[in-house]
Amino acid sequence: xxxxxxxxxxxxxxxxxxxxxxxxxxxxxxxxxxxxxxxxxxxxxxxxxxxxxxxxxxxxxxxxxxxxxxxxxxxxxxxxxxxxxxxxxxxxxxxxxxxxxxxxxxxxxxxxxxxxxxxxxxxxxxxxxxxxxxxxxxxxxxxxxxxxxxxxxxxxxxxxxxxxxxxxxxxxxxxxxxxxxxxxxxxxxxxxxxxxxxxxxxxxxxxxxxxxxxxxxxxxxxxxxxxxxxxxxxxxxxxxxxxxxxxxxxxxxxxxxxxxxxxxxxxxxxxxxxxxxxxxxxxxxxxxxxxxxxxxxxxxxxxxxxxxxxxxxxxxxxxxxxxxxxxxxxxxxxxxxxxxxxxxxxxxxxxxxxxxxxxxxxxxxxxxxxxxxxxxxxxxxxxxxxxxxxxxxxxxxxxxxxxxxxxxxxxxxxxxxxxxxxxxxxxxxxxxxxxxxxxxxxxxxxxxxxxxxxxxxxxxxxxxxxxxxxxxxxxxxxxxxxxxxxxxxxxxxxxxxxxxxxxxxxxxxxxxxxxxxxxxxxxxxxxxxxxxxxxxxxxxxxxxxxxxxxxxxxxxxxxxxxxxxxxxxxxxxxxxxxxxxxxxxxxxxxxxxxxxxxxxxxxxxxxxxxxxxxxx
Amino acid sequence: xxxxxxxxxxxxxxxxxxxxxxxxxxxxxxxxxxxxxxxxxxxxxxxxxxxxxxxxxxxxxxxxxxxxxxxxxxxxxxxxxxxxxxxxxxxxxxxxxxxxxxxxxxxxxxxxxxxxxxxxxxxxxxxxxxxxxxxxxxxxxxxxxxxxxxxxxxxxxxxxxx
Numbered sequence: 001x002x003x004x005x006x007x008x009x010x011x012x013x014x015x016x017x018x019x020x021x022x023x024x025x026x027x028x029x030x031x032x033x034x035x036x037x038x039x040x041x042x043x044x045x046x047x048x049x050x051x052x053x054x055x056x057x058x059x060x061x062x063x064x065x066x067x068x069x070x071x072x073x074x075x076x077x078x079x080x081x082x083x084x085x086x087x088x089x090x091x092x093x094x095x096x097x098x099x100x101x102x103x104x105x106x107x108x109x110x111x112x113x114x115x116x117x118x119x120x121x122x123x124x125x126x127x128x129x130x131x132x133x134x135x136x137x138x139x140x141x142x143x144x145x146x147x148x149x150x151x152x153x154x155x156x157x158x159x160x161x162x163x164x165x166x167x168x169x170x171x172x173x174x175x176x177x178x179x180x181x182x183x184x185x186x187x188x189x190x191x192x193x194x195x196x197x198x199x200x201x202x203x204x205x206x207x208x209x210x211x212x213x214x215x216x217x218x219x220x221x222x223x224x225x226x227x228x229x230x231x232x233x234x235x236x237x238x239x240x241x242x243x244x245x246x247x248x249x250x251x252x253x254x255x256x257x258x259x260x261x262x263x264x265x266x267x268x269x270x271x272x273x274x275x276x277x278x279x280x281x282x283x284x285x286x287x288x289x290x291x292x293x294x295x296x297x298x299x300x301x302x303x304x305x306x307x308x309x310x311x312x313x314x315x316x317x318x319x320x321x322x323x324x325x326x327x328x329x330x331x332x333x334x335x336x337x338x339x340x341x342x343x344x345x346x347x348x349x350x351x352x353x354x355x356x357x358x359x360x361x362x363x364x365x366x367x368x369x370x371x372x373x374x375x376x377x378x379x380x381x382x383x384x385x386x387x388x389x390x391x392x393x394x395x396x397x398x399x400x401x402x403x404x405x406x407x408x409x410x411x412x413x414x415x416x417x418x419x420x421x422x423x424x425x426x427x428x429x430x431x432x433x434x435x436x437x438x439x440x441x442x443x444x445x446x447x448x449x450x451x452x453x454x455x456x457x458x459x460x461x462x463x464x465x466x467x468x469x470x471x472x473x474x475x476x477x478x479x480x481x482x483x484x485x486x487x488x489x490x491x492x493x494x495x496x497x498x499x500x501x502x503x504x505x506x507x508x509x510x511x512x513x514x515x516x517x518x519x520x521x522x523x524x525x526x527x528x529x530x531x532x533x534x535x536x537x538x539x540x541x542x543x544x545x546x547x548x549x550x551x552x553x554x555x556x557x558x559x560x561x562x563x564x565x566x567x568x569x570x571x572x573x574x575x576x577x578x579x580x581x582x583x584x585x586x587x588x589x590x591x592x593x594x595x596x597x598x599x600x601x602x603x604x605x606x607x608x609x610x611x612x613x614x615x616x
Numbered sequence: 617x618x619x620x621x622x623x624x625x626x627x628x629x630x631x632x633x634x635x636x637x638x639x640x641x642x643x644x645x646x647x648x649x650x651x652x653x654x655x656x657x658x659x660x661x662x663x664x665x666x667x668x669x670x671x672x673x674x675x676x677x678x679x680x681x682x683x684x685x686x687x688x689x690x691x692x693x694x695x696x697x698x699x700x701x702x703x704x705x706x707x708x709x710x711x712x713x714x715x716x717x718x719x720x721x722x723x724x725x726x727x728x729x730x731x732x733x734x735x736x737x738x739x740x741x742x743x744x745x746x747x748x749x750x751x752x753x754x755x756x757x758x759x760x761x762x763x764x765x766x767x768x769x770x771x772x773x774x775x776x777x778x
Contacts, residue, residue: 219698376741
């Protein structure tokens with residue numbers, strides 16, 4: 001394949017690729033990103049071997065895809081054209097699937113998803129409740145294509161949106177389309193994307209820059225990782241369209257170094273797009289030129305903030321600065337710069353393809369389209385889900401997420417990571433969008449959704465987030481640098497059982513000061529987890545302070561472990577596991593725990609198969 | 617005695633970033649992947665070559681979590697302390713690793729076998745609580761499982777020491 005010197009050449013290439021695809025030819029789609037940690041590599045190799053052994057080589061394709069989303073069931077595999085979904089596979093299971101599905105065309109019951117609440121079997125991927133309730137726009141290619149093959153992307157109408165833009169739209173027309181779509185920035189703050197582009201378009205100064213913010217630092221969010229790993233060309237195409245709209249020739253992708261697969265896939269995508277002339281000079285024979293450089297982050301949460309990110313690209317400490325001037329006016333090297341998040345860029349090609357009207361018809365009045373959430377914590381179906389804005393928390397957590405493991409009770413969901421807040425059970429019916437979450441004291445953030453059950457201590461959680469923001473505070477603003485430290489000290493005291501009721505007033509007094517007097521989003525939102533937990537879980541704070549009790553059984557200073565003599569079988573597992581030698585007892589007789597030696601590490605509690613270790 | 621630092625290994629890096637704006641951080645990243653950490657001699661060399669004051673380089677190196685001024689252990693343990701890991705008991709895992717290795721997070725064992733670090737999130741929340749040793753992920757840990765994994769990395773030497 002040479003460079004595509006015109007739009008017709010791109011269309012021809014797509015045609016050629018599509019002609020070479022036989023839709024009836026079996027295709028084994030294996031997640032080779034997140035599922036790697038569960039042995040996807042071995043599963044893939046087993047498929048290769050078994051296909052060979054059964055004489056099917058050349059008759060079946062193995063597609064190494066990005067994330068399918070259902071991480072809780074990793075490693076996952078889907079087989080087309082049947083649409084069968086297999087889960088929690090290991091290499092030894094593969095020959096049965098090759099026999100049953102690839103040779104006989106039937107689903108293999110043993111590895112099909114069985115819905116825990118009903119026991120119902122779901123052989124088809126599209127009918128599995130976890131997938132059924134979703135609407136995949138950004139993730140439309142994730143899990144479908146091989147992200148390292150540009151041909152796969154082109155086959156699915158890839159780069160046809162930029163082709164359309166170059167042939168039929170003015171820069172202003174593109175911006176107008178994005179404005180009308182109602183798309184808001186998916187990085188967290190929710191600023192209207194089209195308006196942001198307009199500012200950069202209208203700003204004086206040359207050259208202009210496009211930056212893709214892929215510094216996904218919010219603990220508990222991994223959607224940008226999945227998009228970059230699973231469909232990097234979508235992000236490049238979104239950047240191309242943005243560059244055309246604002247008049248930029250150079251772009252940067254600032255990606256976390258902690259995401260090695262994402263870095264590799266994006267680098268490959270850039271090389272391949274360049275080879276086809278989809279990046280570089282005179283793209284598709286037009287007068288538009290644009291190229292992309294990749295910058296790897298060096299590990300600082302605050303670099304997710306746009307001015308800090310720019311400082312980092314320039315080779316300085318990633319510290320935010322005062323705005324205005326906004327990056328749209330004075331950004332990278334002092335030039336007009338437009339920064340959007342990965343998910344925002346990934347929304348652009350579908351908007352151009354299907355039109356602003358279609359996009360604006362999805363979602364709520366002020367939040368359009370879909371949002372990806374990363375479900376994690378105390379939830380059965382951890383993974384990535386893409387849902388229309390306005391869906392209720394309850395549907396995400398229970399219908400898609402499969403509820404809480406171990407029959408435990410849902411307590412709260414944290415949205416927006418350390419900048420967000422918790423949503424209690426009483427707000428499960430809240431339709432989720434930017435504005436409803438803000439009204440509830442949380443924020444949309446990048447879409448991390450951490451679920452907590454009755455065993456999560458909300459004071460400890462607030463302390464956890466403050467520990468994070470305090471250590472990631474760059475130190476420029478005193479209210480953030482010292483204010484978060486003071487708040488953290490107070491929370492530590494409370495969890496250690498030496499807090500006082502007046503501490504709660506001090507927390508409430510410090511919070512608005514930190515929020516109002518900090519330069520960037522980190523400080524402006526750092527108190528949110530404390531404020532929302534105080535608002536919704538004041539009882540728990542009071543129990544720690546007044547009764548010296550941690551109701552969830554988490555805060556070490558306020559709990560102790562004890563062995564229930566009735567339940568203990570005397571198996572000796574805890575005795576061997578205890579690093580302190582605090583547990584004594586004879587085989588097959590109830591053991592005892594010497595609390596003077598116990599360091600409350602919780603090992604015995606985790607190891608006991610009989611639930612005989614109690615937290616008091 | 618520590619081995620002398622061979623600065624000539626940096627030559628291809630100077631070539632690669634010659635005349636580029638914003639070259640400092642990529643230069644530091646590549647230097648660290650060559651030497652395993654950033655010894656003083658290298659920082660002085662970078663300062664001279666890029667004409668950036670050493671004080672500024674030190675500022676950058678100490679700002680970002682990824683850079684090390686001291687040698688690391690042979691295996692790097694990253695114990696994830698992200699939110700999902702936290703609510704599933706990551707702290708207990710970290711404490712038990714710390715106890716086993718007799719080092720605090722951030723430290724390196726005396727035999728330079730392990731360095732122990734915390735990270736805010738490795739983006740594999742479905743494995744929570746998770747740790748990485750070098751490039752490998754270990755998920756759904758308990759305090760005991762975490763320590764058990766270490767055995768893979770030092771066969772039998774532990775018993776000898778004891």
